[in-house]
Amino acid sequence: MAWDFSTEPEFQAQLDWMREFVREEIWPMETLDLDLEQIERAMAPLQARVKERGLWAAHLDPELGGQGYGQVKLGLMHEILGTSPYAPLAFGNQAPDSGNSEILALAGTPEQKDRWLHPLLAGDLKSAFSMTEPETAGSDPTLLQTRAVRDGDEWVINGHKWFSSNASIADFLIVMVVTDPEARPYQRASMIIVPVDTPGVDIVRDVPTMEHPTEQFGRYGGHAEIYYRDVRVPAENLLGAPGAGFLIAQQRLGPGRIHHCMRWLGVSKRAFDMLCERSLYREAHGSVLAKKETVQNWIADSAAEMQAARLMTLHAAWKMDTEGASAARQDISLIKFYGANVLCNVIDRALQAHGSLGYSTDLPLEAMYRFARAARFYDGPDEVHRASVARQILRGYEPPADGVASEHVPTRRAAAQEKFADLLELVTQND
Numbered sequence: 001m002a003w004d005f006s007t008e009p010e011f012q013a014q015l016d017w018m019r020e021f022v023r024e025e026i027w028p029m030e031t032l033d034l035d036l037e038q039i040e041r042a043m044a045p046l047q048a049r050v051k052e053r054g055l056w057a058a059h060l061d062p063e064l065g066g067q068g069y070g071q072v073k074l075g076l077m078h079e080i081l082g083t084s085p086y087a088p089l090a091f092g093n094q095a096p097d098s099g100n101s102e103i104l105a106l107a108g109t110p111e112q113k114d115r116w117l118h119p120l121l122a123g124d125l126k127s128a129f130s131m132t133e134p135e136t137a138g139s140d141p142t143l144l145q146t147r148a149v150r151d152g153d154e155w156v157i158n159g160h161k162w163f164s165s166n167a168s169i170a171d172f173l174i175v176m177v178v179t180d181p182e183a184r185p186y187q188r189a190s191m192i193i194v195p196v197d198t199p200g201v202d203i204v205r206d207v208p209t210m211e212h213p214t215e216q217f218g219r220y221g222g223h224a225e226i227y228y229r230d231v232r233v234p235a236e237n238l239l240g241a242p243g244a245g246f247l248i249a250q251q252r253l254g255p256g257r258i259h260h261c262m263r264w265l266g267v268s269k270r271a272f273d274m275l276c277e278r279s280l281y282r283e284a285h286g287s288v289l290a291k292k293e294t295v296q297n298w299i300a301d302s303a304a305e306m307q308a309a310r311l312m313t314l315h316a317a318w319k320m321d322t323e324g325a326s327a328a329r330q331d332i333s334l335i336k337f338y339g340a341n342v343l344c345n346v347i348d349r350a351l352q353a354h355g356s357l358g359y360s361t362d363l364p365l366e367a368m369y370r371f372a373r374a375a376r377f378y379d380g381p382d383e384v385h386r387a388s389v390a391r392q393i394l395r396g397y398e399p400p401a402d403g404v405a406s407e408h409v410p411t412r413r414a415a416a417q418e419k420f421a422d423l424l425e426l427v428t429q430n431d
């Protein structure tokens, strides 16, 4: 019987190395206010060490310079990298470049791979994914309005996007556009590669957010607002077949959600460690916080929620590795909303236990808290994933034919009396 929670020793050694490396070399960088150039300079020697260790761009297949790790291994790795916003950069799997490299690997022609994918992997280019529009609901992408119209050998793009992460520092954008408005809803959109210096691409700002309220244009991790006005790109910039945009996005999103959930667990664990530490030294009303039942409940509930989220996520990853993306769909929706809520809960409790210190920028908790809030709606809001889970579960059920609940006790009692009539009669006679 195969039922195993162990990690093979060689990979465990890699995980141990990563944990130490991230904590010792990357966490300290968080305390400095670095601009893009400084980040890149600081990252270069760390990236070299990661490459030496054979851990660079692990999400990609070996022929593209990656490790070809399955989702379980990648998940365990992301749990460590998630502890710091800089760590994925050192390992060549930072969003959105990692997802975009997967799209290019999946749907790119050999020419597109040569021109965009290989330089992206080498770190010579940066990319962004441009889909969400201010005027339409991102949670219902069938409403997308940005249009690409074929004109001879070119696509002409017009539209308005925002929250295109890293677009203000990117060299090219993968833009989701409607190419066939008459097609069935999920076959209307396509992905097109647009170099940022194409005339008509107007990146107007990095939108200030809860995570970065004082946004500076061109900062790593910014979320850009972009107008596309009569942007002309060659027809060969289309990724995959016309109308394949959602199909490609779907293939990319499953693994992406597993990585998100594991990264959130890395953040949660860091907040949890702070919660536990605080409870041992903060004294109030005659004892340390650790002696208060409420704080004990926070610790126990957080541990239970993180363990549940971790097992659910690794199980979804295992299912994806063994049975494929569509078999894992329901599991991925489950972890997406469950994991996002665990993240928010654990950080909230850790912050509460630290009082003013937690609220201040003297600890990373307030930044974690602001970062975490978005997890409940990007990559599909909680409500949409819950609805999808419920729909899939309900497919396995039917209403009772006679309209009476199948567990209705009086009905079952009558049936049982009939079924066991002989026995009951005997018992009565013996009484």
Ligand SMILES: Cc1cc2nc3c(=O)[nH]c(=O)nc-3n(C[C@H](O)[C@H](O)[C@H](O)COP(=O)(O)OP(=O)(O)OC[C@H]3O[C@@H](n4cnc5c(N)ncnc54)[C@H](O)[C@@H]3O)c2cc1C
Pocket (backbone or CB within 6 Å): 096, 128, 129, 130, 131, 132, 133, 136, 137, 138, 139, 140, 162, 163, 164, 165, 223, 374, 376, 377, 378, 379, 380, 381, 382, 383, 384, 387
């Ligand atoms: C940090 C961050 C990074 C991002 N990066 C990118 C990026 O790189 N590229 C990109 O294109 N986009 C990006 N986005 C945008 C993100 O994908 C969208 O915010 C997301 O898809 C939700 O779309 P929306 O904001 O338009 O919200 P809406 O679709 O307007 O939804 C708003 C709310 O409506 C409710 N709702 C929606 N549908 C239902 C339903 N069926 N039932 C019940 N309630 C419902 C939910 O509460 C939901 O939160 C990013 C966003 C953030 C915060």
